[in-house]
Amino acid sequence: MKFTLSWLKTHLDTDASLDAIAETLSAIGLEVESIADRGASLAPFRIARVIEATQHPNADRLRVCRVDPGDGTEVSVVCGAPNARTGMRAVFAPPGSFVPGTGITLKVGEIRGVPSAGMLVSERELGLGDSHDGIIDLPDDAPVGTPYARWAGLDDPVIEIGVTPNRGDAFAVRGVARDLAAAGLGTLKPWAPPPIAAAGASSIAWQNAYPEACPWVLGRTVRGVRNGESPDWLKRRLESVGLRPINALVDITNFFTLDLGRPLHVFDVGKIAGDALTLRRGAGESFRGLHGRDVTATADDCVIADAAGAQSLAGIVGGEATGCDETTRDVFIECALFDRVRIALTGQRTGIHSDARQRFERGIDFALLPAALDAATAMVIELCGGTASEITEAGAKPDWHRTATMRFERLASFGHSTVTPDRAADILDRLGFTGVARDAASITVAVPSWRNDIAAADLPGGSALDQHGGLAAATAEAARLGARTIEPEVDLIEEVLRIDGLDRIEPVSLPGAAPVPSASLTPRQARTVRARRVLAARGMAECVTFSFLDRATAGRFGGTPATLALKNPIAADLDQMRPTPLATIALAAARNAARGHGDLALFEIGPAYRDVSPDGQDLVAAGLRAGRTPLSWVEPARPADLWDAKADAIAVLGELGVPLDAVTVTADAPAHYHPGRSGTLRQGPKTRLGWFGALHPSLCAALDLPEGSVAFELDLGAIADPKRRRKAVPSLPQFQPLRRDFAFIADATVTAEAVLRAAKGAERTLIANVALFDRYAGEKLPEGKVSLAVAVTLQPREASLTDAEIEAVSAKIVAAVAKATGATLRG
Known part of the structure; x- marks a missing residue:
């Protein structure tokens, strides 16, 4: 969201500095992403008068200009612009100036033998456009010596803020001003559009065949308009935020989209077929949009159609066929309330991004429609002339009224804040949450129409959400489980804390980690x-x-x-x-x-x-x-x-x-x-x-x-989890092990594993290992018999084994194998 400082001050009465405004915006949750202050970069450039422009004596394409910069001096400037002439008003850059379009810093010099102290600049050299055919040619009444940025209105800083998806009201300059006023940075100026003297019925009437997508729509005809260029103040205001001025009628709708967060659209009555516009589902028809591409509307999309077919993708982009141009004489102003879920789905399907879609899918002010239509009508009449008709409408004004309650104890516990109940009530009031009831423990407020992110379940258009299966299904499931899915109290707490200043909340450290972290894997x-x-x-x-x-x-x-x-x-x-x-x-x-x-x-x-x-x-x-x-x-x-x-x-x-x-x-x-x-x-x-x-x-x-x-x-x-045991002291015998081989004759059904297990269990204190190294069946063995040869490793621990001890262990091994498997020692 972009706006200029002067634009903001049309809604906010404040003498705060730019730095204070930027700091406060970030403190209350509207984070400042950038500030472009062209006035600072263009400060050295002044309006000057060319006293005399003569041909350069040594160059055919250069002229020597005697320039009056307005400070009582006279300087010589060599200029190559073909439009440099005697008596003109131009923009002068003195020596030492940094020229943003060229990236150079000017110095006093000499060009082809003629001294030159400064420069007469073009729009491209100032970074204001692409024109470089000649120097800037100002009106004869431009005041010599005046800073050019101030005279041209370029000293107005442009502020860009990041807006979270729930804050549709902050996509309006007035919404931003309201937040700043609530934060104590000035006073919100009253706003009330002038009454419109209506003359006769509108030549275009509304018909609504899709109330789920558009519960309420207003409109009126203004006859006898003269469309043309917008005044300089309006063009500068739109250009400052990156919008290209088109014509007065279109520029007025773009202005109110940004100023009040209220998208509007204008139709050329002379290009509308029939005497009515109908809100209905799309029928697969295509039309050329104002963004220059063809749009195909499906049955899930809401279109505005005349007798000839769809002329606008409602809430997203208008149609080229009924757009306003210099030939427009009668205009129909549309002011509608669209279901934000359907707008979002259509926008996602078509991939069209517009300022109108951005605001409709986040939610607009439900109560603003009549006043916004009157304000737009008044500006149309002021800039383009004409006579306004009565308002035509379809649908009904939605009942957006709802309340929310906040407990002061919950404010203190959730926010760890020392905001007093009186200050909390004052903050809510300045934000538009008027008090309904208050006692020592809590306050109940009426939620304003522009804050549709609070107590959202009660908003009009809920039935439309229900049909999408979102909110209704979630709410029903939560009710079945006995849970509170929407808690407006938390929204009010957030409002109080952010306006009081999020940086005022005392930081609380996270609990200390355990000295021995738990296992990261099961x-x-x-x-x-x-x-x-x-x-x-x-x-x-x-x-x-x-x-x-x-x-x-x-x-x-x-x-x-x-x-x-x-x-x-x-x-x-x-x-x-x-x-x-x-x-x-x-x-x-x-x-x-x-x-x-x-x-x-x-x-x-x-x-x-x-x-x-x-x-x-x-x-x-x-x-x-x-x-x-x-x-x-x-x-x-x-x-x-x-x-x-x-x-x-x-x-x-x-x-x-x-x-x-x-x-x-x-x-x-x-x-x-x-x-x-x-x-x-x-x-x-x-x-x-x-x-x-x-x-x-x-x-x-x-x-x-x-x-x-x-x-x-x-x-x-x-596999069982291994038990956590202390590692035993390693056994490191100081005596050499010795090996004895045994070959056993056993039935073919006897497994080698049985022999190994029996041999190892014969004398566990001495036998360190038993391994099978041969299995034989065939000649020289009886039918059904096999030979199993095993190697037994003996490990003495206290003393070397004597021959008698070795023979005793061997006898135990043979006996144990014979007892367990019936095998006998092979001769």
């Missing part, structure tokens, strides 16, 4: 991060896939319960929630293999779905290796096997704190694994941690996966 999140890092470090690439896939593929990795079928899938082949992330990364691997990238290692940590219950979703880390893969930089690439998948799973379990000594493997993996080349990882007899192994050949064939692909799945939710 145990589940931390577990996921650590698992991701381990798998990435093992050379696997992470995938993020959809949690749904086609039902046939889901069936190959588990069940497809109907409860997990999607009722509205985004694609026909994505209709089932996945039973495991392995299913979707297997599809990703198949797509890579089909494109020639068969050597890969992928993983994903994501949800697996069992049912629709709250506990029916598991967090699973799944990985898949296919083709040839290098496991480290020191090993050549080789085909991945099930042991690689087991190593991946074990690495994750170890990182997550699972005691690996307690992890066992059983041969009961799901059906999508190879039945003889897979296993289930368990911790104890009940806790199942996951699976690993080669994928079933039929699955690989069905999904076009490379043959021999291996995978693993870990249920991260089944």
